[in-house]
Each structure stands twice: as structure tokens, then as C-alpha cells.
Amino acid sequence: GAVVSQHPSWVICKSGTSVKIECRSLDFQATTMFWYRQFPKQSLMLMATSNEGSKATYEQGVEKDKFLINHASLTLSTLTVTSAHPEDSSFYICSARDYRSNQPQHFGDGTRLSIL
Amino acid sequence: EDQVTQSPEALRLQEGESSSLNCSYTVSGLRGLFWYRQDPGKGPEFLFTLYSAGEEKEKERLKATLTKKESFLHITAPKPEDSATYLCAVQAADSGYSTLTFGKGTMLLVSP
Numbered sequence: 001g002a003v004v005s006q007h008p009s010w011v012i013c014k015s016g017t018s019v020k021i022e023c024r025s026l027d028f029q030a031t032t033m034f035w036y037r038q039f040p041k042q043s044l045m046l047m048a049t050s051n052e053g054s055k056a057t058y059e060q061g062v063e064k065d066k067f068l069i070n071h072a073s074l075t076l077s078t079l080t081v082t083s084a085h086p087e088d089s090s091f092y093i094c095s096a097r098d099y100r101s102n103q104p105q106h107f108g109d110g111t112r113l114s115i116l
Numbered sequence: 117e118d119q120v121t122q123s124p125e126a127l128r129l130q131e132g133e134s135s136s137l138n139c140s141y142t143v144s145g146l147r148g149l150f151w152y153r154q155d156p157g158k159g160p161e162f163l164f165t166l167y168s169a170g171e172e173k174e175k176e177r178l179k180a181t182l183t184k185k186e187s188f189l190h191i192t193a194p195k196p197e198d199s200a201t202y203l204c205a206v207q208a209a210d211s212g213y214s215t216l217t218f219g220k221g222t223m224l225l226v227s228p
Contacts, residue, residue: 004159006159032214034215034216041220042220043120043203043218043219043220043221044160044203044205044218045218046215046216046217049215093159093160095159095160097214099214104148104150104162104165105150105162105214105216106162107152107159107160107161107162108159109157109158109159110157110158110159112157
């Protein structure tokens with residue numbers, strides 16, 4: 001089955017640090033990748049959608065200068081949380097799909113980000 | 117605005133005690149309804165996609181059904197390993213990048 005790998009799985013860092021999270025599709029070409037944030041006992045909230053080689057489309061209320069997304073290849077997207085603060089602490093999850101097929105989104109295992 | 121409401125928020129079952137989870141939705145034209153399973157500290161794992169009212173899909177002890185307003189995930193004779201949060205999501209027909217709107221999930225605990 002389709003596999004999406006997300007790294008790192010856990011990050012603890014000081015306030016003001018920038019953190020990069022990687023999302024890779026291992027056995028298919030991900031034409032579209034999605035980044036979500038999930039707070040405890042809450043739904044997955046879509047932050048942004050990125051297509052390979054294009055600028056990301058951000059959801060309303062998500063600061064594009066705060067959350068930098070790069071989707072430079074068909075197998076890799078990165079999310080950089082710039083100058084992270086404690087309120088950015090959350091569970092970040094990526095998903096990927098190949099829009100040319102009828103496959104659903106396949107998710108990575110998430111990154112737990114804790115900002116001290 | 118697309119909305120997904122799941123009930124109950126939490127459900128505790130004894131092993132072998134069958135039950136159903138509900139997902140009510142409002143969407144401007146449904147392209148697909150998705151069920152995912154999420155274990156603690158993990159990303160969602162795909163279970164089913166349903167496209168039209170009346171459609172049913174099965175996988176082991178799980179069966180998903182769809183009407184024009186809601187979907188049910190039926191769990192027959194559950195086992196402790198079925199314990200997880202079950203997420204429902206909809207994809208609108210006018211969703212340009214096939215984005216999903218998720219419900220908050222139902223947390224299922226199956227006791228031996």
C-alpha cells in the first residue's frame with residue numbers, strides 16, 4: 001500500500017527556533033501534498049495544499065510567512081515553522097496523493113512539535 | 117461551508133459487542149466520503165471511500181454505509197485491537213485539490 005514517511009516524529013526546541021518537517025511519498029508520485037495541524041481531541045485542520053513545482057495554497061487564517069512550504073519534487077514536501085513560539089506547539093501531519101489516480105490521501109505518522 | 121459531525125465522541129464496548137458510529141455531513145455536492153482510523157500519536161490510516169448513497173464497503177469487522185445525509189461505520193464483534201479514533205471526512209465536488217473536511221472523530225475503546 002501507499003506509504004508516506006514524515007520526519008522527525010518529535011521535536012522539542014526553544015522559542016524563536018525555526019523547525020523543518022519533511023514529508024516523503026515512498027512508493028508513489030505525490031502530485032499534491034497537504035499539511036494539517038491537530039490539537040488534542042480536535043479535528044485535523046488543513047493548513048495548506050501544495051502541488052509539485054507550484055506555490056502552496058494556504059487556508060484562511062494560516063500565515064504563509066510563518067509556515068513555509070516547499071514541494072520541490074514529486075516525492076518530497078517540507079514545512080518550516082519559522083521563529084516558533086509556544087502557541088505553535090501541536091501535532092503536524094502531512095498527507096499525499098497522486099491526483100492522476102483515484103487514490104485517497106495517504107497520511108504520514110505526524111510530527112509532535114513542542115516549543116518551550 | 118462543508119461540515120462533518122461525528123457521534124458519539126467516545127464509545128466503550130465489550131469485546132464482541134457490535135455497534136455503529138455515525139457521521140453526519142453537509143456539503144455542496146459530495147464527491148466522496150472517507151473513513152480513516154487513527155491510533156494515538158499516529159497519522160490517519162485509510163479505511164474506505166464511499167461515493168454515492170446506497171453504497172456499502174466492508175473490511176474485516178468493519179462495514180461502512182452511506183446515505184445522502186450521513187454515513188455509518190458498523191463494527192461487528194469488535195476486538196481490543198479495533199480500539200482507535202475513527203475519523204470521517206468529506207470531499208466536496210467543487211474541491212479543486214481534493215481537499216478533505218474532517219470531523220472530530222469517535223474514540224472507540226474495546227475492552228477484553
